[in-house]
Amino acid sequence: MTLKLRTRLVITHLCTALLTVLFFTVTAGLFTGFLFEKYADVTQARKTAALVRSLEDQYQESGWQKEEIVKIGVQGLSYGFITKVRDAGDKVVWDALEHDREACQQTLRHISHSMRRFLSGWEGEYTTKTYPLSKGGKEIGTLEVGFMGPYFLTELELNYLGPLNKILAVLALVCIIAALTLSRWVNKGLTKELDKINRLAGLVAQKKSYDPLLFTSSSEEIRKALDNIKQLGQTLEEQEQVKKRMTADLAHELRTPLTTLQANLEGLLEGIWQPTKERLSSCHEEILRIIRLVGDLEQLTKFESDQMKLNGATFDLGELAGNICLNFQGAYRQKGVVLEFVGKKEMMTGDRDKISQLVVNLLSNSLKHTSTGGKVILVSSSNKDFIYLVLNDSGSGIPPEDLTRVFDRLYRADISRTRATGGSGIGLAIARAIVEAHHGSINIVSQVGTGTEVTVVLPRNYLKDKTMESEV
Numbered sequence: 093m094t095l096k097l098r099t100r101l102v103i104t105h106l107c108t109a110l111l112t113v114l115f116f117t118v119t120a121g122l123f124t125g126f127l128f129e130k131y132a133d134v135t136q137a138r139k140t141a142a143l144v145r146s147l148e149d150q151y152q153e154s155g156w157q158k159e160e161i162v163k164i165g166v167q168g169l170s171y172g173f174i175t176k177v178r179d180a181g182d183k184v185v186w187d188a189l190e191h192d193r194e195a196c197q198q199t200l201r202h203i204s205h206s207m208r209r210f211l212s213g214w215e216g217e218y219t220t221k222t223y224p225l226s227k228g229g230k231e232i233g234t235l236e237v238g239f240m241g242p243y244f245l246t247e248l249e250l251n252y253l254g255p256l257n258k259i260l261a262v263l264a265l266v267c268i269i270a271a272l273t274l275s276r277w278v279n280k281g282l283t284k285e286l287d288k289i290n291r292l293a294g295l296v297a298q299k300k301s302y303d304p305l306l307f308t309s310s311s312e313e314i315r316k317a318l319d320n321i322k323q324l325g326q327t328l329e330e331q332e333q334v335k336k337r338m339t340a341d342l343a344h345e346l347r348t349p350l351t352t353l354q355a356n357l358e359g360l361l362e363g364i365w366q367p368t369k370e371r372l373s374s375c376h377e378e379i380l381r382i383i384r385l386v387g388d389l390e391q392l393t394k395f396e397s398d399q400m401k402l403n404g405a406t407f408d409l410g411e412l413a414g415n416i417c418l419n420f421q422g423a424y425r426q427k428g429v430v431l432e433f434v435g436k437k438e439m440m441t442g443d444r445d446k447i448s449q450l451v452v453n454l455l456s457n458s459l460k461h462t463s464t465g466g467k468v469i470l471v472s473s474s475n476k477d478f479i480y481l482v483l484n485d486s487g488s489g490i491p492p493e494d495l496t497r498v499f500d501r502l503y504r505a506d507i508s509r510t511r512a513t514g515g516s517g518i519g520l521a522i523a524r525a526i527v528e529a530h531h532g533s534i535n536i537v538s539q540v541g542t543g544t545e546v547t548v549v550l551p552r553n554y555l556k557d558k559t560m561e562s563e564v
């Protein structure tokens with residue numbers, strides 16, 4: 093069952109308030125019962141002591157004063173006591189029940205009724221207690237006091253204490269009303285904030301523009317959520333741009349060889365041109381260019397997919413980079429560019445083939461963009477956890493406005509020049525995908541006319557740790 097958050101919160105708050113009130117009422121009830129019992133004990137003891145004292149006082153050498161005993165007995169009845177006085181010989185001198193049975197029974201009934209009304213759990217039954225009476229050190233008899241036990245309070249006393257229960261009930265009501273009001277207030281604020289998140293997410297999802305200033309909050313968590321949605325919106329926008337740019341670039345890349353092919357084939361078909369070897373090989377070259385582009389794109393998609401499969405192996409990166417440099421020496425020498433490698437043994441665990449491709453891509457870029465007489469130097473170094481590959485060339489450099497985009501697919505800083513070199517603008521995108529798959533980083537610093545420096549940082553054991561993790 094789906095409930096509105098507001099309803100859920102009201103129910104939660106109400107339940108909390110009710111539970112608190114219940115706990116409070118039960119505790120207060122137990123506590124007042126205990127206090128009443130103590131209070132009743134003390135008043136009962138005080139009243140019986142007063143009766144005993146009055147009886148002892150009225151006793152004369154000549155014996156009991158009947159009229160006085162009656163007065164004391166009637167007073168006892170007003171306290172809720174049914175009294176019985178016996179002399180030293182255990183003979184009944186006066187018995188309240190005999191004196192006025194109806195009044196006695198009525199008093200007891202009255203007390204039971206009031207007590208039950210006041211304390212719902214009260215269960216009283218007729219109890220008697222006997223107190224010795226003495227005068228001048230001589231035993232003169234006993235006073236038997238009958239009452240509704242184990243404890244009771246008279247109506248007058250209950251009238252004093254009675255409002256306590258009412259106060260508790262009013263307090264409970266106030267608590268519930270306060271909880272509901274507070275809940276309403278809190279819920280209103282919270283749902284308003286959630287509404288804001290909802291609206292912003294909706295605008296971002298529909299790619300609609302919004303005023304960022306309208307979507308802020310004084311609550312830290314909500315502000316973070318709003319900021320994250322804004323960030324998400326920006327990322328989506330950027331991705332959209334990249335997608336559009338890539339499609340446009342791809343169309344542009346394909347159009348050139350296709351137009352050349354079309355023109356050539358039409359000329360051949362219409363008999364304007366003869367199918368000479370040169371003309372056919374020019375068409376063949378264009379087809380090769382398209383095939384290379386499609387192949388590069390295919391490879392990049394494979395590298396950029398989340399499931400790029402890395403075949404982990406432990407190898408010497410210094411040795412690998414040195415060998416690749418050796419393989420490149422011929423091409424570099426042909427162009428009149430000096431290639432140098434400085435490095436030692438650097439053991440790491442990673443995908444040897446992919447790291448090798450990374451170095452090849454970087455070295456081929458430097459070769460392409462460094463003119464005769466230039467110098468390219470590759471240095472490998474390391475610390476405990478990372479291996480650094482720094483490739484420095486004295487080539488043409490990359491303009492600052494292109495520097496942020498050279499890792500994008502199909503992006504080439506100087507299209508007219510790089511087309512001549514046959515690049516598709518994918519080498520660096522592949523390099524970055526390889527480095528990121530190894531949880532490393534790649535960074536380019538460049539200055540037009542001075543040269544370019546590419547720094548690659550690779551964790552020495554990322555793949556090893558990962559393999560161990562999956563084995564565990």
Ligand SMILES: Nc1ncnc2c1ncn2[C@@H]1O[C@H](COP(=O)(O)OP(=O)(O)OP(=O)(O)O)[C@@H](O)[C@H]1O
Nearest residue numbers: 457458461498504505506515516517518519520544
């Ligand atoms: N060392 C460098 N010196 C100057 N410019 C460079 C250098 N490396 C890369 N670039 C610029 O960055 C662009 C992107 O490089 P990337 O390697 O991705 O593509 P490419 O070399 O043009 O083509 P591909 O590598 O796919 O054959 C290049 O076109 C070039 O303009």
Ligand SMILES: [Mg+2]
Nearest residue numbers: 457515519520
């Ligand atoms: Mg390249």
